[in-house]
Amino acid sequence: MSVGVRSSVLARGLVALVLGACASACEVSPDADERAEAGAIDTRLRTHAISPSVPTPQGLAYLEAIADAHARADAAADAEDRAAALRQGLAQPLPADLPEAEPLRLELAARLCETLAEQPSGVPVALDLLAPMLDPERSLPVDRASARALVVLGDLAVEAGDDALAAGSYMRAIRVMSLLRQELER
Amino acid sequence: MNRTRQPESSLSQLAGPPDVRREDARIAAELVALGEAEPDALEMIPAAAEADDVAVVIALFGLAHGAGPELSPLERRRVWRRLETVHGHADPDAAPKRGGGLWIGLAAAAALVLVPFFAPEQMKRTSDPDAHATLLAMGQQAKRTLGDMPGGQDQVRARALADDYAARLHGAANSDAPTGGTR
Numbered sequence: 616m617s618v619g620v621r622s623s624v625l626a627r628g629l630v631a632l633v634l635g636a637c638a639s640a641c642e643v644s645p646d647a648d649e650r651a652e653a654g655a656i657d658t659r660l661r662t663h664a665i666s667p668s669v670p671t672p673q674g675l676a677y678l679e680a681i682a683d684a685h686a687r688a689d690a691a692a693d694a695e696d697r698a699a700a701l702r703q704g705l706a707q708p709l710p711a712d713l714p715e716a717e718p719l720r721l722e723l724a725a726r727l728c729e730t731l732a733e734q735p736s737g738v739p740v741a742l743d744l745l746a747p748m749l750d751p752e753r754s755l756p757v758d759r760a761s762a763r764a765l766v767v768l769g770d771l772a773v774e775a776g777d778d779a780l781a782a783g784s785y786m787r788a789i790r791v792m793s794l795l796r797q798e799l800e801r
Numbered sequence: 802m803n804r805t806r807q808p809e810s811s812l813s814q815l816a817g818p819p820d821v822r823r824e825d826a827r828i829a830a831e832l833v834a835l836g837e838a839e840p841d842a843l844e845m846i847p848a849a850a851e852a853d854d855v856a857v858v859i860a861l862f863g864l865a866h867g868a869g870p871e872l873s874p875l876e877r878r879r880v881w882r883r884l885e886t887v888h889g890h891a892d893p894d895a896a897p898k899r900g901g902g903l904w905i906g907l908a909a910a911a912a913l914v915l916v917p918f919f920a921p922e923q924m925k926r927t928s929d930p931d932a933h934a935t936l937l938a939m940g941q942q943a944k945r946t947l948g949d950m951p952g953g954q955d956q957v958r959a960r961a962l963a964d965d966y967a968a969r970l971h972g973a974a975n976s977d978a979p980t981g982g983t984r
Binding site (some may be wrong): 657665666668670671672674675678679681682686688691715719726759762763766769770773779780781785788791792795 | 877886918932933936937939940943946947950952953955956958959960962966967969970973
């Protein structure tokens with residue numbers, strides 16, 4: 616068996632162990648009220664796949680608006696202008712039956728929160744925005760955007776001194792990335 | 802509910818691929834033949850780790866998972882230092898490819914995650930420098946792993962998605978045209 620193949624097999628086994636450990640972590644306190652206790656590390660992760668929708672002109676207009684919002688944010692002179700562009704993107708009315716929008720909204724929110732965190736007193740605002748979108752009760756798309764948003768939430772939680780939220784967020788991000796990798800290898 | 806349960810598997814069971822385990826078994830058999838004490842799992846780590854980076858990560862995972870022997874803080878620090886030394890002297894030509902790097906990043910991050918998980922009381926003490934340092938390392942590892950994944954450019958990704966969607970929309974419109982309509 617070559618080193619590469621052996622490494623791949625080992626890595627799969629290792630990730631199975633990791634996922635098993637994560638599953639065990641999810642069993643620690645299945646009751647939501649119990650998890651709400653201060654200091655509890657909530658590692659629950661519910662996910663769903665994004666299937667391409669039937670394209671519509673309204674859907675295209677939305678996706679174009681989001682791409683433009685990112686372009687304006689890239690060209691922004693400062694953090695304030697960048698945040699304004701990203702807010703405008705998030706404020707776009709969401710058309711019906713456009714599941715592709717979900718990861719885009721997570722990316723916009725994550726980027727906005729990164730920008731807010733650069734500003735004085737921006738961390739609590741960013742936490743208020745991002746934490747509900749990534750609530751463990753909510754299902755997240757199996758997408759890089761979910762992992763990125765969870766990492767940003769972890770960073771914000773570290774800044775805010777909430778180590779339990781930070782650890783849970785990082786762990787959930789890692790699980791999303793594991794799922795993505797599994798999908799890529801299929 | 803059991804936060805502190807120990808896994809049944811031992812570190813030596815986690816610490817390497819079959820050929821490494823065979824080598825470990827051969828060493829153990831020779832030591833027994835010489836009347837020496839059988840090596841414990843900890844002593845087998847460098848032998849497993851020198852094979853490749855994955856073995857190092859597995860050994861780290863085993864320690865983080867509590868699968869290794871009971872260690873004093875000093876012994877634990879020595880083990881991590883030995884592992885770091887082995888890892889640091891790895892042949893750069895034998896470094897895993899990008900995909901392997903991702904796996905290793907995930908595994909290493911997960912191993913770091915499990916350290917505070919199996920000691921949850923540490924997480925309530927934000928002033929604990931060790932717990933906080935572990936948390937920061939976990940975040941750094943998660944970010945590195947994320948950085949290795951494609952799609953890191955927001956505008957590029959959003960634009961590509963919009964372009965793909967537009968192509969599908971126009972393709973569907975063309976296929977609905979009664980007489981081979983063109984765009």
